[in-house]
Structure formats: structure tokens, C-alpha cells
Amino acid sequence: MRHNRLKIQTSSNKYSIYIGTNLSNKIKTILDNEKIFFNKVLIIYDSKIKLKEISKIKLKLKKKNVFVYKFVSNEKSKSFNTVNKIIRKLLKNNFTRQDCIIALGGGITGDLSGFVSSIYKRGIKFVNIPTTLLAQVDASIGGKTGINHEIYGKNLIGSFYQPNLVISDTTYLKSLSKKELICGYAEIFKHSLIYSKQNFLFLEKFYKKIISLKKNVLEKAILESCKIKRSIVQKDEKEKDLRMILNLGHTFGHAYEAACGYKKILNHGEGVMLGIKTAILFSLIEKKLSLNDFKRINQNILNLNFKLRLNKFFKLTDINKLISFMKNDKKNNNSKINLILLSRIGKASIENSYDQKKIKKFLYENLNNI
Numbered sequence: 001m002r003h004n005r006l007k008i009q010t011s012s013n014k015y016s017i018y019i020g021t022n023l024s025n026k027i028k029t030i031l032d033n034e035k036i037f038f039n040k041v042l043i044i045y046d047s048k049i050k051l052k053e054i055s056k057i058k059l060k061l062k063k064k065n066v067f068v069y070k071f072v073s074n075e076k077s078k079s080f081n082t083v084n085k086i087i088r089k090l091l092k093n094n095f096t097r098q099d100c101i102i103a104l105g106g107g108i109t110g111d112l113s114g115f116v117s118s119i120y121k122r123g124i125k126f127v128n129i130p131t132t133l134l135a136q137v138d139a140s141i142g143g144k145t146g147i148n149h150e151i152y153g154k155n156l157i158g159s160f161y162q163p164n165l166v167i168s169d170t171t172y173l174k175s176l177s178k179k180e181l182i183c184g185y186a187e188i189f190k191h192s193l194i195y196s197k198q199n200f201l202f203l204e205k206f207y208k209k210i211i212s213l214k215k216n217v218l219e220k221a222i223l224e225s226c227k228i229k230r231s232i233v234q235k236d237e238k239e240k241d242l243r244m245i246l247n248l249g250h251t252f253g254h255a256y257e258a259a260c261g262y263k264k265i266l267n268h269g270e271g272v273m274l275g276i277k278t279a280i281l282f283s284l285i286e287k288k289l290s291l292n293d294f295k296r297i298n299q300n301i302l303n304l305n306f307k308l309r310l311n312k313f314f315k316l317t318d319i320n321k322l323i324s325f326m327k328n329d330k331k332n333n334n335s336k337i338n339l340i341l342l343s344r345i346g347k348a349s350i351e352n353s354y355d356q357k358k359i360k361k362f363l364y365e366n367l368n369n370i
């Protein structure tokens, strides 16, 4: 079995991430290698995953007592309601802390399943098999789990809970739409912007091969992106300071997603990409980022053929709503707004307490430029 293996050590857990092709076929061997033993397992899976994939995993785990929970993954189903249904199923079937949950799906499935794993009997074993590029390079690493609140917004309920294992099988990525691939690329891109100019240079050269899933380049991009996230979360697991830089583009991006009602017209990755575009323009105007770096970053986004523009979704009259979503962001601890800006390619800065009037003025003046 040829694969990359990355070890993650946080203050609460130590686990491995496997990255490679056809890894789900090897799930039994990987679990044994990692000494993850259990009797019962619940596979929580996204309805977009083909039944034959589920059957394959079930077959590999045939000596275990396997249960399945299928759900339609969207921001609406990332909810207490779904959590409740899963917990009922676990209780009904007498799952104990020694048993296991396997998540098979994108970031929504992973966040939801991780959250259930963290609260069910105060913690059950958790294996994550992310099936989107976004989840393989970002959501599956670092132990943030969570669900949305139906009125107040995204990821407001959650926990820090590290998985026992992550298996990033790149074979799943073949069925993703171009749009979903670009959303994953947005997070790889973000990691390079905040942490590694070297990775940015790699992306400038190989972005096309990554988006078209050329095996070696794709696996290197996933691995390097995971390494960046690992470095950050190992230094600051609970987001006291450094980890905040991972939110580049997210304060804006979450507000865009929320103002669109978390509908398909603007998904998480697209919100993040627009958020990154906003954050780099703000960084330029605030004289934190050079014009040269700004142009280089924008060129990379243009190359992707990412055509969404803010004025497709919002009018000037929507700006107050966007600001109120930004103020609601859980990263803010007063009425001011915290932002992550860029000082150069490879280096982010945490800007605490921006005056909302300044951000409002910036959005008024630049709604048509982003």
C-alpha cells in the first residue's frame, strides 16, 4: 500500500492521517496498524457517496457489527436534529465508549460526526474518511467539530475533539464537481498565503494539475497543506492566538454565506474564496500588503477561472446585514470586528478590533471591485 502518513500530536491526542489512492480498500489493515479496535461501528455517510463504496467498507469490516446512517449533507442538516437522530441510533444499539463512529463524506459529515463522537457518552472512538478536497486539506485536521444553530448561524455549537484516525482516500475526489474542487483548492491556497511562500510558488506552477487531480501533484498539495495546518494546530490547539490565522477570508466569507442563507448559490468554499479576495484587497488598502503580492495572488485566483463577484450576490443595501453577520462571528469578543489580514505572501497578521464603520466604508467603496 503506497501512501503518505502524517502524524499529528496535540495536547489531547496523537493520531495519523493517511493520504493516498484506494485506501478505503485497506481500511482493516490501517485500523489494525493504528491499533484501533472496536466491536460495533456506525458509518455516518453522505448520501452522495455511492452505495457500492459503503458496501466495500462494510465487507472489509465484516467481522465487526456494522451499522449505517445515511443523510443528505447540507448546512441545514448540520443540526441538532440530525445529532439527535444519530444519538438515538447509538443508544438503541447499545454503543459504548469502546465502539466507533466512522464519518464518510465532506466537511459537513466530518464536523457533525466528530461532534456526535465527542458528546456521546463523553467520547467515543472517531475515524474520519473525508471525501471532498476541502475536507481532506482542512476540515478533517485540527479537531474542530460542530453544528449550526438554526437561527443564529454557522458552527456556533461544537467542541474540540481529535479523531483517532483520518484516511484521505483521493479516489473519492474523482466524483467531485469542478466547483467543489475549486472550493478545496481555496483552502490549500489559503494555507500557502498565511504560512508558506514556497507552497504558493508550487501552486502557481501546478494549480492546473491539482484541479485536474493529477495523482502525484495532487497528493503533494494535500500533504503540504495538511502539514501547514498541523504546524498551526499543534502550536495552538484551542485557537488562543496563532490558529486564528487560519481564518483568513473566513470572517468575510462566513458573512457572505450567512447572508445568502447557506443556500447552494454560494457554498462554503466559494464564500471563503470571495472572503480571501476581500481580505487581500482590504490588506492592500490598509497598506499592509504590497501591490506586487496583491496582483500575484489575484492572478492565481483569475487562473482558476473563479468568476464569482460580490455584486452578483449583494447590493449596497445589503452591507448592514453583512456587517451584522460579521459582528456575530464567534471569533469576536466585543462589538468590534477581528480580521486576519495578509502582510505578505506567506505571512498573515491578526488584527484585533477593527471598527465596524471602517469595514462598512470599505465594502461600500469596493462592492464592485471584488
Ligand SMILES: NC(=O)c1ccc[n+]([C@@H]2O[C@H](COP(=O)([O-])OP(=O)(O)OC[C@H]3O[C@@H](n4cnc5c(N)ncnc54)[C@H](O)[C@@H]3O)[C@@H](O)[C@H]2O)c1
Residues within 6 Å of the ligand: 046, 047, 048, 049, 073, 074, 078, 105, 106, 107, 108, 109, 111, 131, 132, 133, 134, 135, 138, 139, 140, 141, 142, 143, 144, 145, 155, 172, 173, 174, 175, 176, 177, 180, 183, 268, 269
Ligand atoms: N472543522 C473544521 O476545521 C472545518 C474547516 C473547514 C470547513 N469546515 C466545514 O466543512 C463544511 C464544508 O465542507 P465541504 O465543502 O466538504 O462540504 P460538504 O460536506 O457539504 O460537501 C460538499 C458537497 O460535496 C458532496 N460530496 C461529498 N463527497 C463527495 C464525493 N466524493 N463526490 C461527490 N460529491 C461529494 C456533498 O454531498 C456536498 O454536496 C462546512 O460546513 C464548514 O463549516 C470545517
